[in-house]
Amino acid sequence: MAFPDRFDGLPAAPRCEGVYKVTGDTRGNNVAIDVLGVTKVFGAADSGFRALDKVSASIRQNEFFTLLGPSGCGKTTLLRLIAGFEFPTEGRILLDGEDIAALPPFRRPVNTVFQSYALFPHLTVAKNISFGLEMLGWPATKIASTVERMLALVKMEPMADRLTDQISGGQQQRVALARALAPNPRVLLLDEPLSALDFKLRKEMQIELKRLQGETGITFVFVTHDQEEALTMSDRIAVMSAGRILQVGSPREIYDRPTERFVADFIGETNFLEGEAKVAGDRLLEVRLDAGATVKATAPDAALHAGRTTVAVRPEHADLVPGDGPADLTGVLKNIVYFGTDTHFHMTLDNGVPFIVRQQNTPGEGSGFSIGEQVGVRLHADAAQALKD
């Protein structure tokens, strides 16, 4: 077999030994994977199912990149295209600048952690981990030392000689990770790998995955429909819907500055307020809300957006105040939901639009508000984000 040189050797990816740093800035901005105008149609080209529609994205080296979206949004299809299990109908996929879109999976220096783990049931844990290395034709001594290192990395040394159905689900997950990391791929693809684990184990594995990514310095492309998982683990998130990438950004950007209604709605809770916008500066709009107040809102992009617009406000970016004091918005309190760490106040604004305010709980008595009461809302500075549509 003729593999390109870098397939069979360490160290392909720069390794950062030692402690993992959370800040993305210290990492190189070199692009590992470039998805360029990729379309994937299943079935006939004109009438088939369009799983991906002219998708483009750049995944940087050494970053934890998450594809987030509801089921059927195309995130797994994009992952399978990068892995080589499917081939794009249109477009190119570059790995380190080289077009790999037409290469079969066994010719790509990319490994996958499958949702079902797909461990080989007739092989031991150690043999599962060494499989890729043997297929690459590594020398036996190097295979042995790599397998040992991988077993240590995922803390599975005592289980090396077990068959994979003799270990627990969490352990299978670790073996699947070790097996995919062993060949030191340029990119590791993870297809909802935590979805089969129970809550506690999932939390553990989230931290474990971040640790492994830091220790190996390999680019991770992670697919999930769990927004919380995406926010806590990722360096950058691509939010997908209906075969398109809607927004790419850091978890904070995605959460605080959603540019589309879908993104704002899919991630966390959001209040939507309609209004009339005027341009008020560079990427700044002044929106006269139908509900009353006039607020400054961040524009979704550099283009000017005067006219009808929707503004998103996170429930925790507002304060509830008594109805007789100064307020941006006023309405009637409809419901109070206590969550332990915080309380949600569901209200209906004067123009009939629902609005939720989330308030951190403090020790002592209750909030002092009661259902049916006339209340006001004070928006935090910078709380309003204008949306594209």
Next chain:
Amino acid sequence: MAGKRHFDVRRQPGFAFVAMFSFFALYLPMALLVVYAFNAGDSLALWEGFSFRWFVSAWQNDTVQDATLRSVIIAVCAAVLATSAATMAALATTRTRPYRGQTFTYALINQPLMIPEIVTAVALLIVFSRIKVWTDYSGLGYLIAAHTAFCVPFAYLPIRARLESMDLSLEVAAADLYATPWKAFRYITLPLLRPGIIAGFMLAFVISLDDVVITEFVKSGGQDTLPTYMLGQLRRVVTPEINAIATVFLAFSVVIVTAFFLMTRKKT
């Protein structure tokens, strides 16, 4: 009370009787056959004491030895060929995207199970006799070819069942881990398929070993297999030697079927 909760056929009147009668009707003749294999006398109906003489006699009978050897040669060859063909057929019918005519292909592969054996036998007789005239060849090849043909569906069924229950993502994972299609087959699919292949082989082997109708039609002179030899003997003087041969045959089949059962039940 308990009976009202759900229908239980075992509680129906006469069930026990019918069941017992069926088992007796099935196994009593066989039990008699086995018992008289140990008869010291020449009769199949008159017990004259216990003896192994008919087993010894069968063992020392050159014609029986000859027919046994021929049966085994044919069965081994036919089972090997049929299992190979069935494995490939099973891979071709399960490891592809669904295509038009897939059900038709299944039907074509399994149809020999439905076609009356006598029809196949006559058809083969006609074709093979023509070929014999053309080529002058009259060896075991005809029997092996015929047995292979009707063994394929028997070997195909357990192999296909095994393939269908196998997780497809395993082969995808192998490809992801740098295995070429051939290596993925060699190191992942084939080892996981092994129990199905062994089961298919044993089924084909037993089916071939047991065949009378097609063999009777296709065989040339002096090509008796064990079953056709036994059939021939029944037309002449019947001695408990036939019982002895049948008993050994039965024991052998029980062993194979038990092994088949254990093999298919065992999880990987």
